[in-house]
Amino acid sequence: MAKTKQQSENFKKIINELYTKRPISRIDISRNTDITAATVTDITSQLKAEHLISECGKNKIDENKNGRKKILLTVSDNHSHYIGIEFARDTINMSLTDNLGKEIDSQHIFLDKIYSESSQEIEQILKAIQNFIQMHESYHPKAIGIAIPGHYDAVEQKIATNNTFWNNFNLKELLTQIDLPIYLENNVHCMSIYEQYLSQNMYNPNFMFFHAAKGIFASNFYNGNLYGAQNFNVGEIGHTIVMPNGEQCQCGRRGCLQTFLGEEQLVNKAKMMYQQSNHTFLHSLVSSETEIQLSTIIDAYKIGDPGCIKIIEDAFNSVVTTLNNLRMTLDIEKIYIHGPLLSHSDVNHLLFEFINYKKLFSEQQEIDIEIVPYSKKNGSLGACALAIRNYLIMSMPPSNNVDIEI
Structure with missing residues (x-):
């Protein structure tokens, strides 16, 4: 049954609470989101039936308070699987994780040629991605996140960056050749999303992810949202x-x-x-x-x-x-340092x-x-987090779900 706009928003808020504050009780979800207790109970029952969440015990009763212990909910692992891809200058880094970011497999494809509009090079990259998808088809991946060294220009369907290295990369053609929903975001924003939703630290204050490698960028989460993602100068x-x-x-x-x-x-x-x-x-x-x-x-x-x-x-x-x-x-309140x-x-x-x-x-x-320990997998695991957030938590439309003129 199709959800109303309000129902969809309630689902997003509740799943977001479960991901960022797990384990958490129904009553605390209700208090944090201003969604009625009855609605929270109804939605969490649906999420339990879909095996996305499960009960994980009871918390202690607050001192000087009477009443029953709160039943805690958490996100279940292996509910669904996602692929993350990072475009780096000399490699394509690919990872497969479950919906809690547990790494199942990662690969690094070294590229001998510089990215360009050459169809041969696009075919090389596309073949590597399709081989990775086919290799893990038994996991039925739901969506793909792509971490890019710049920003995604949705109008032009290209990577927006001052680095001339990427000027001729034919992203349009790549997006039309992959059937799964695709989401694209700056690579450091992806790493920041990973810390927000998939890291072991479930306390999520306002934080900054400071990254320095060949390029330098700072991603900022403020009040639970990625700050300034639409302004390419921010960060x-x-x-x-x-x-x-x-x-x-x-x-x-x-x-x-x-x-x-x-x-x-x-x-x-x-x-x-x-x-x-x-x-x-x-x-x-x-x-x-x-x-x-x-x-x-x-x-x-x-x-x-x-x-x-x-x-x-x-x-x-x-x-x-x-x-x-x-x-x-x-x-x-917190700074992640990486590079x-x-x-x-x-x-x-x-x-x-x-x-x-x-x-x-x-x-x-x-x-x-x-x-944050530096690894070639940071970007591709962050891209998995992007796919999980956009497809599962926020239910956002994918970047390749549009009419594209080539």
């Missing part, structure tokens, strides 16, 4: 200025965060050091500047190379400056030393900071 903190007289950025301005923290910029600084100094420890780690990677800089830092220590200290100083500016402008440098256990202790030394957070505004 592009890589081009906020942390040192007005700093080196010139590719955007034309000087002293952008990108020049201190971007992976390519870090590697370029190390390459220049390799060329100009005979005393850098980099010469003992690689035989040519072309071999220098971010991991090389970290290795040189660990053995005490002064130049690489300065590169990393400057990067972390810029992060602390940025976090301080963000906490003064955003209502946040190949920021998440690296051999160096990120220095970040916390800078935060404490510069008294980034006062006692009156204590903010929880959590390092």
Whole structure:
């Protein structure tokens, strides 16, 4: 039976409560959503019949209060399955999870060619995705989430980004060739959605997900909603200025965060050091500047190379400056930090030393900071979370469910 608009909204609110505050009682759902207890009971009964939720025990009776213990509800695992795909510069990362984000399988397809409009390359990517879908057809995946390095322009059906690398990627053709519902979102927003709905920490304050790799982006959840997702400028903190007289950025301005923290910029600084100094420890780690990677800089830092220590200290100083500016402008209680440098256990202790030394957070505004372990699967698992949120929780229309003119 088709639901009315109000019934659909009630379902969304109740499922959202179950995902973000589980385990939770019916009466608490009613209080949090202003939906009548009778309606909550009716809807949760339907969700139980569909095996999406289940009872998981009773909570303790509050002190000094009489009454029965509340029966707690939680989301059941293995109710349905979802595929997440991340488009990265050199790989396609794909994951399959259940509706609680439990990873079933992940694959990384390395691409030898640069993305373009070439039909051969689109066929290569499409074949990899279709093979992954076919391999897991026994799970009957419901939807696909795609994490993209930029934003999804629904009007033009393309990736909107300042990175010319993606200008010719023919997303339209890809969307028309896959039968499952497809949802697209910025890759860092996807990781942020994962923390909101699928992480083990069920307390969901207003938080920011700070990501720094080749690009730098901050995703913000405010009052349970993704903030500013429709404004493509929101979150592009890589081009906020942390040192007005700093080196010139590719955007034309000087002293952008990108020049201190971007992976390519870090590697370029190390390459220049390799060329100009005979005393850098980099010469003992690689035989040519072309071999220098971010991991090389970290290795040189660990053995005490002064130049690489300065590169990393400057990067972390810029992060602390940025976090301080963000906490003064955003209502946040928690910050997730993520990236190949920021998440690296051999160096990120220095970040916390800078935060404490510069008294980034006062006692009156204590903010929880959590390092998210860096993995190639972060983006594809985040894309699974996007599919779960949009298809199962919010029941949003998919991005490929439109008329497309090729």
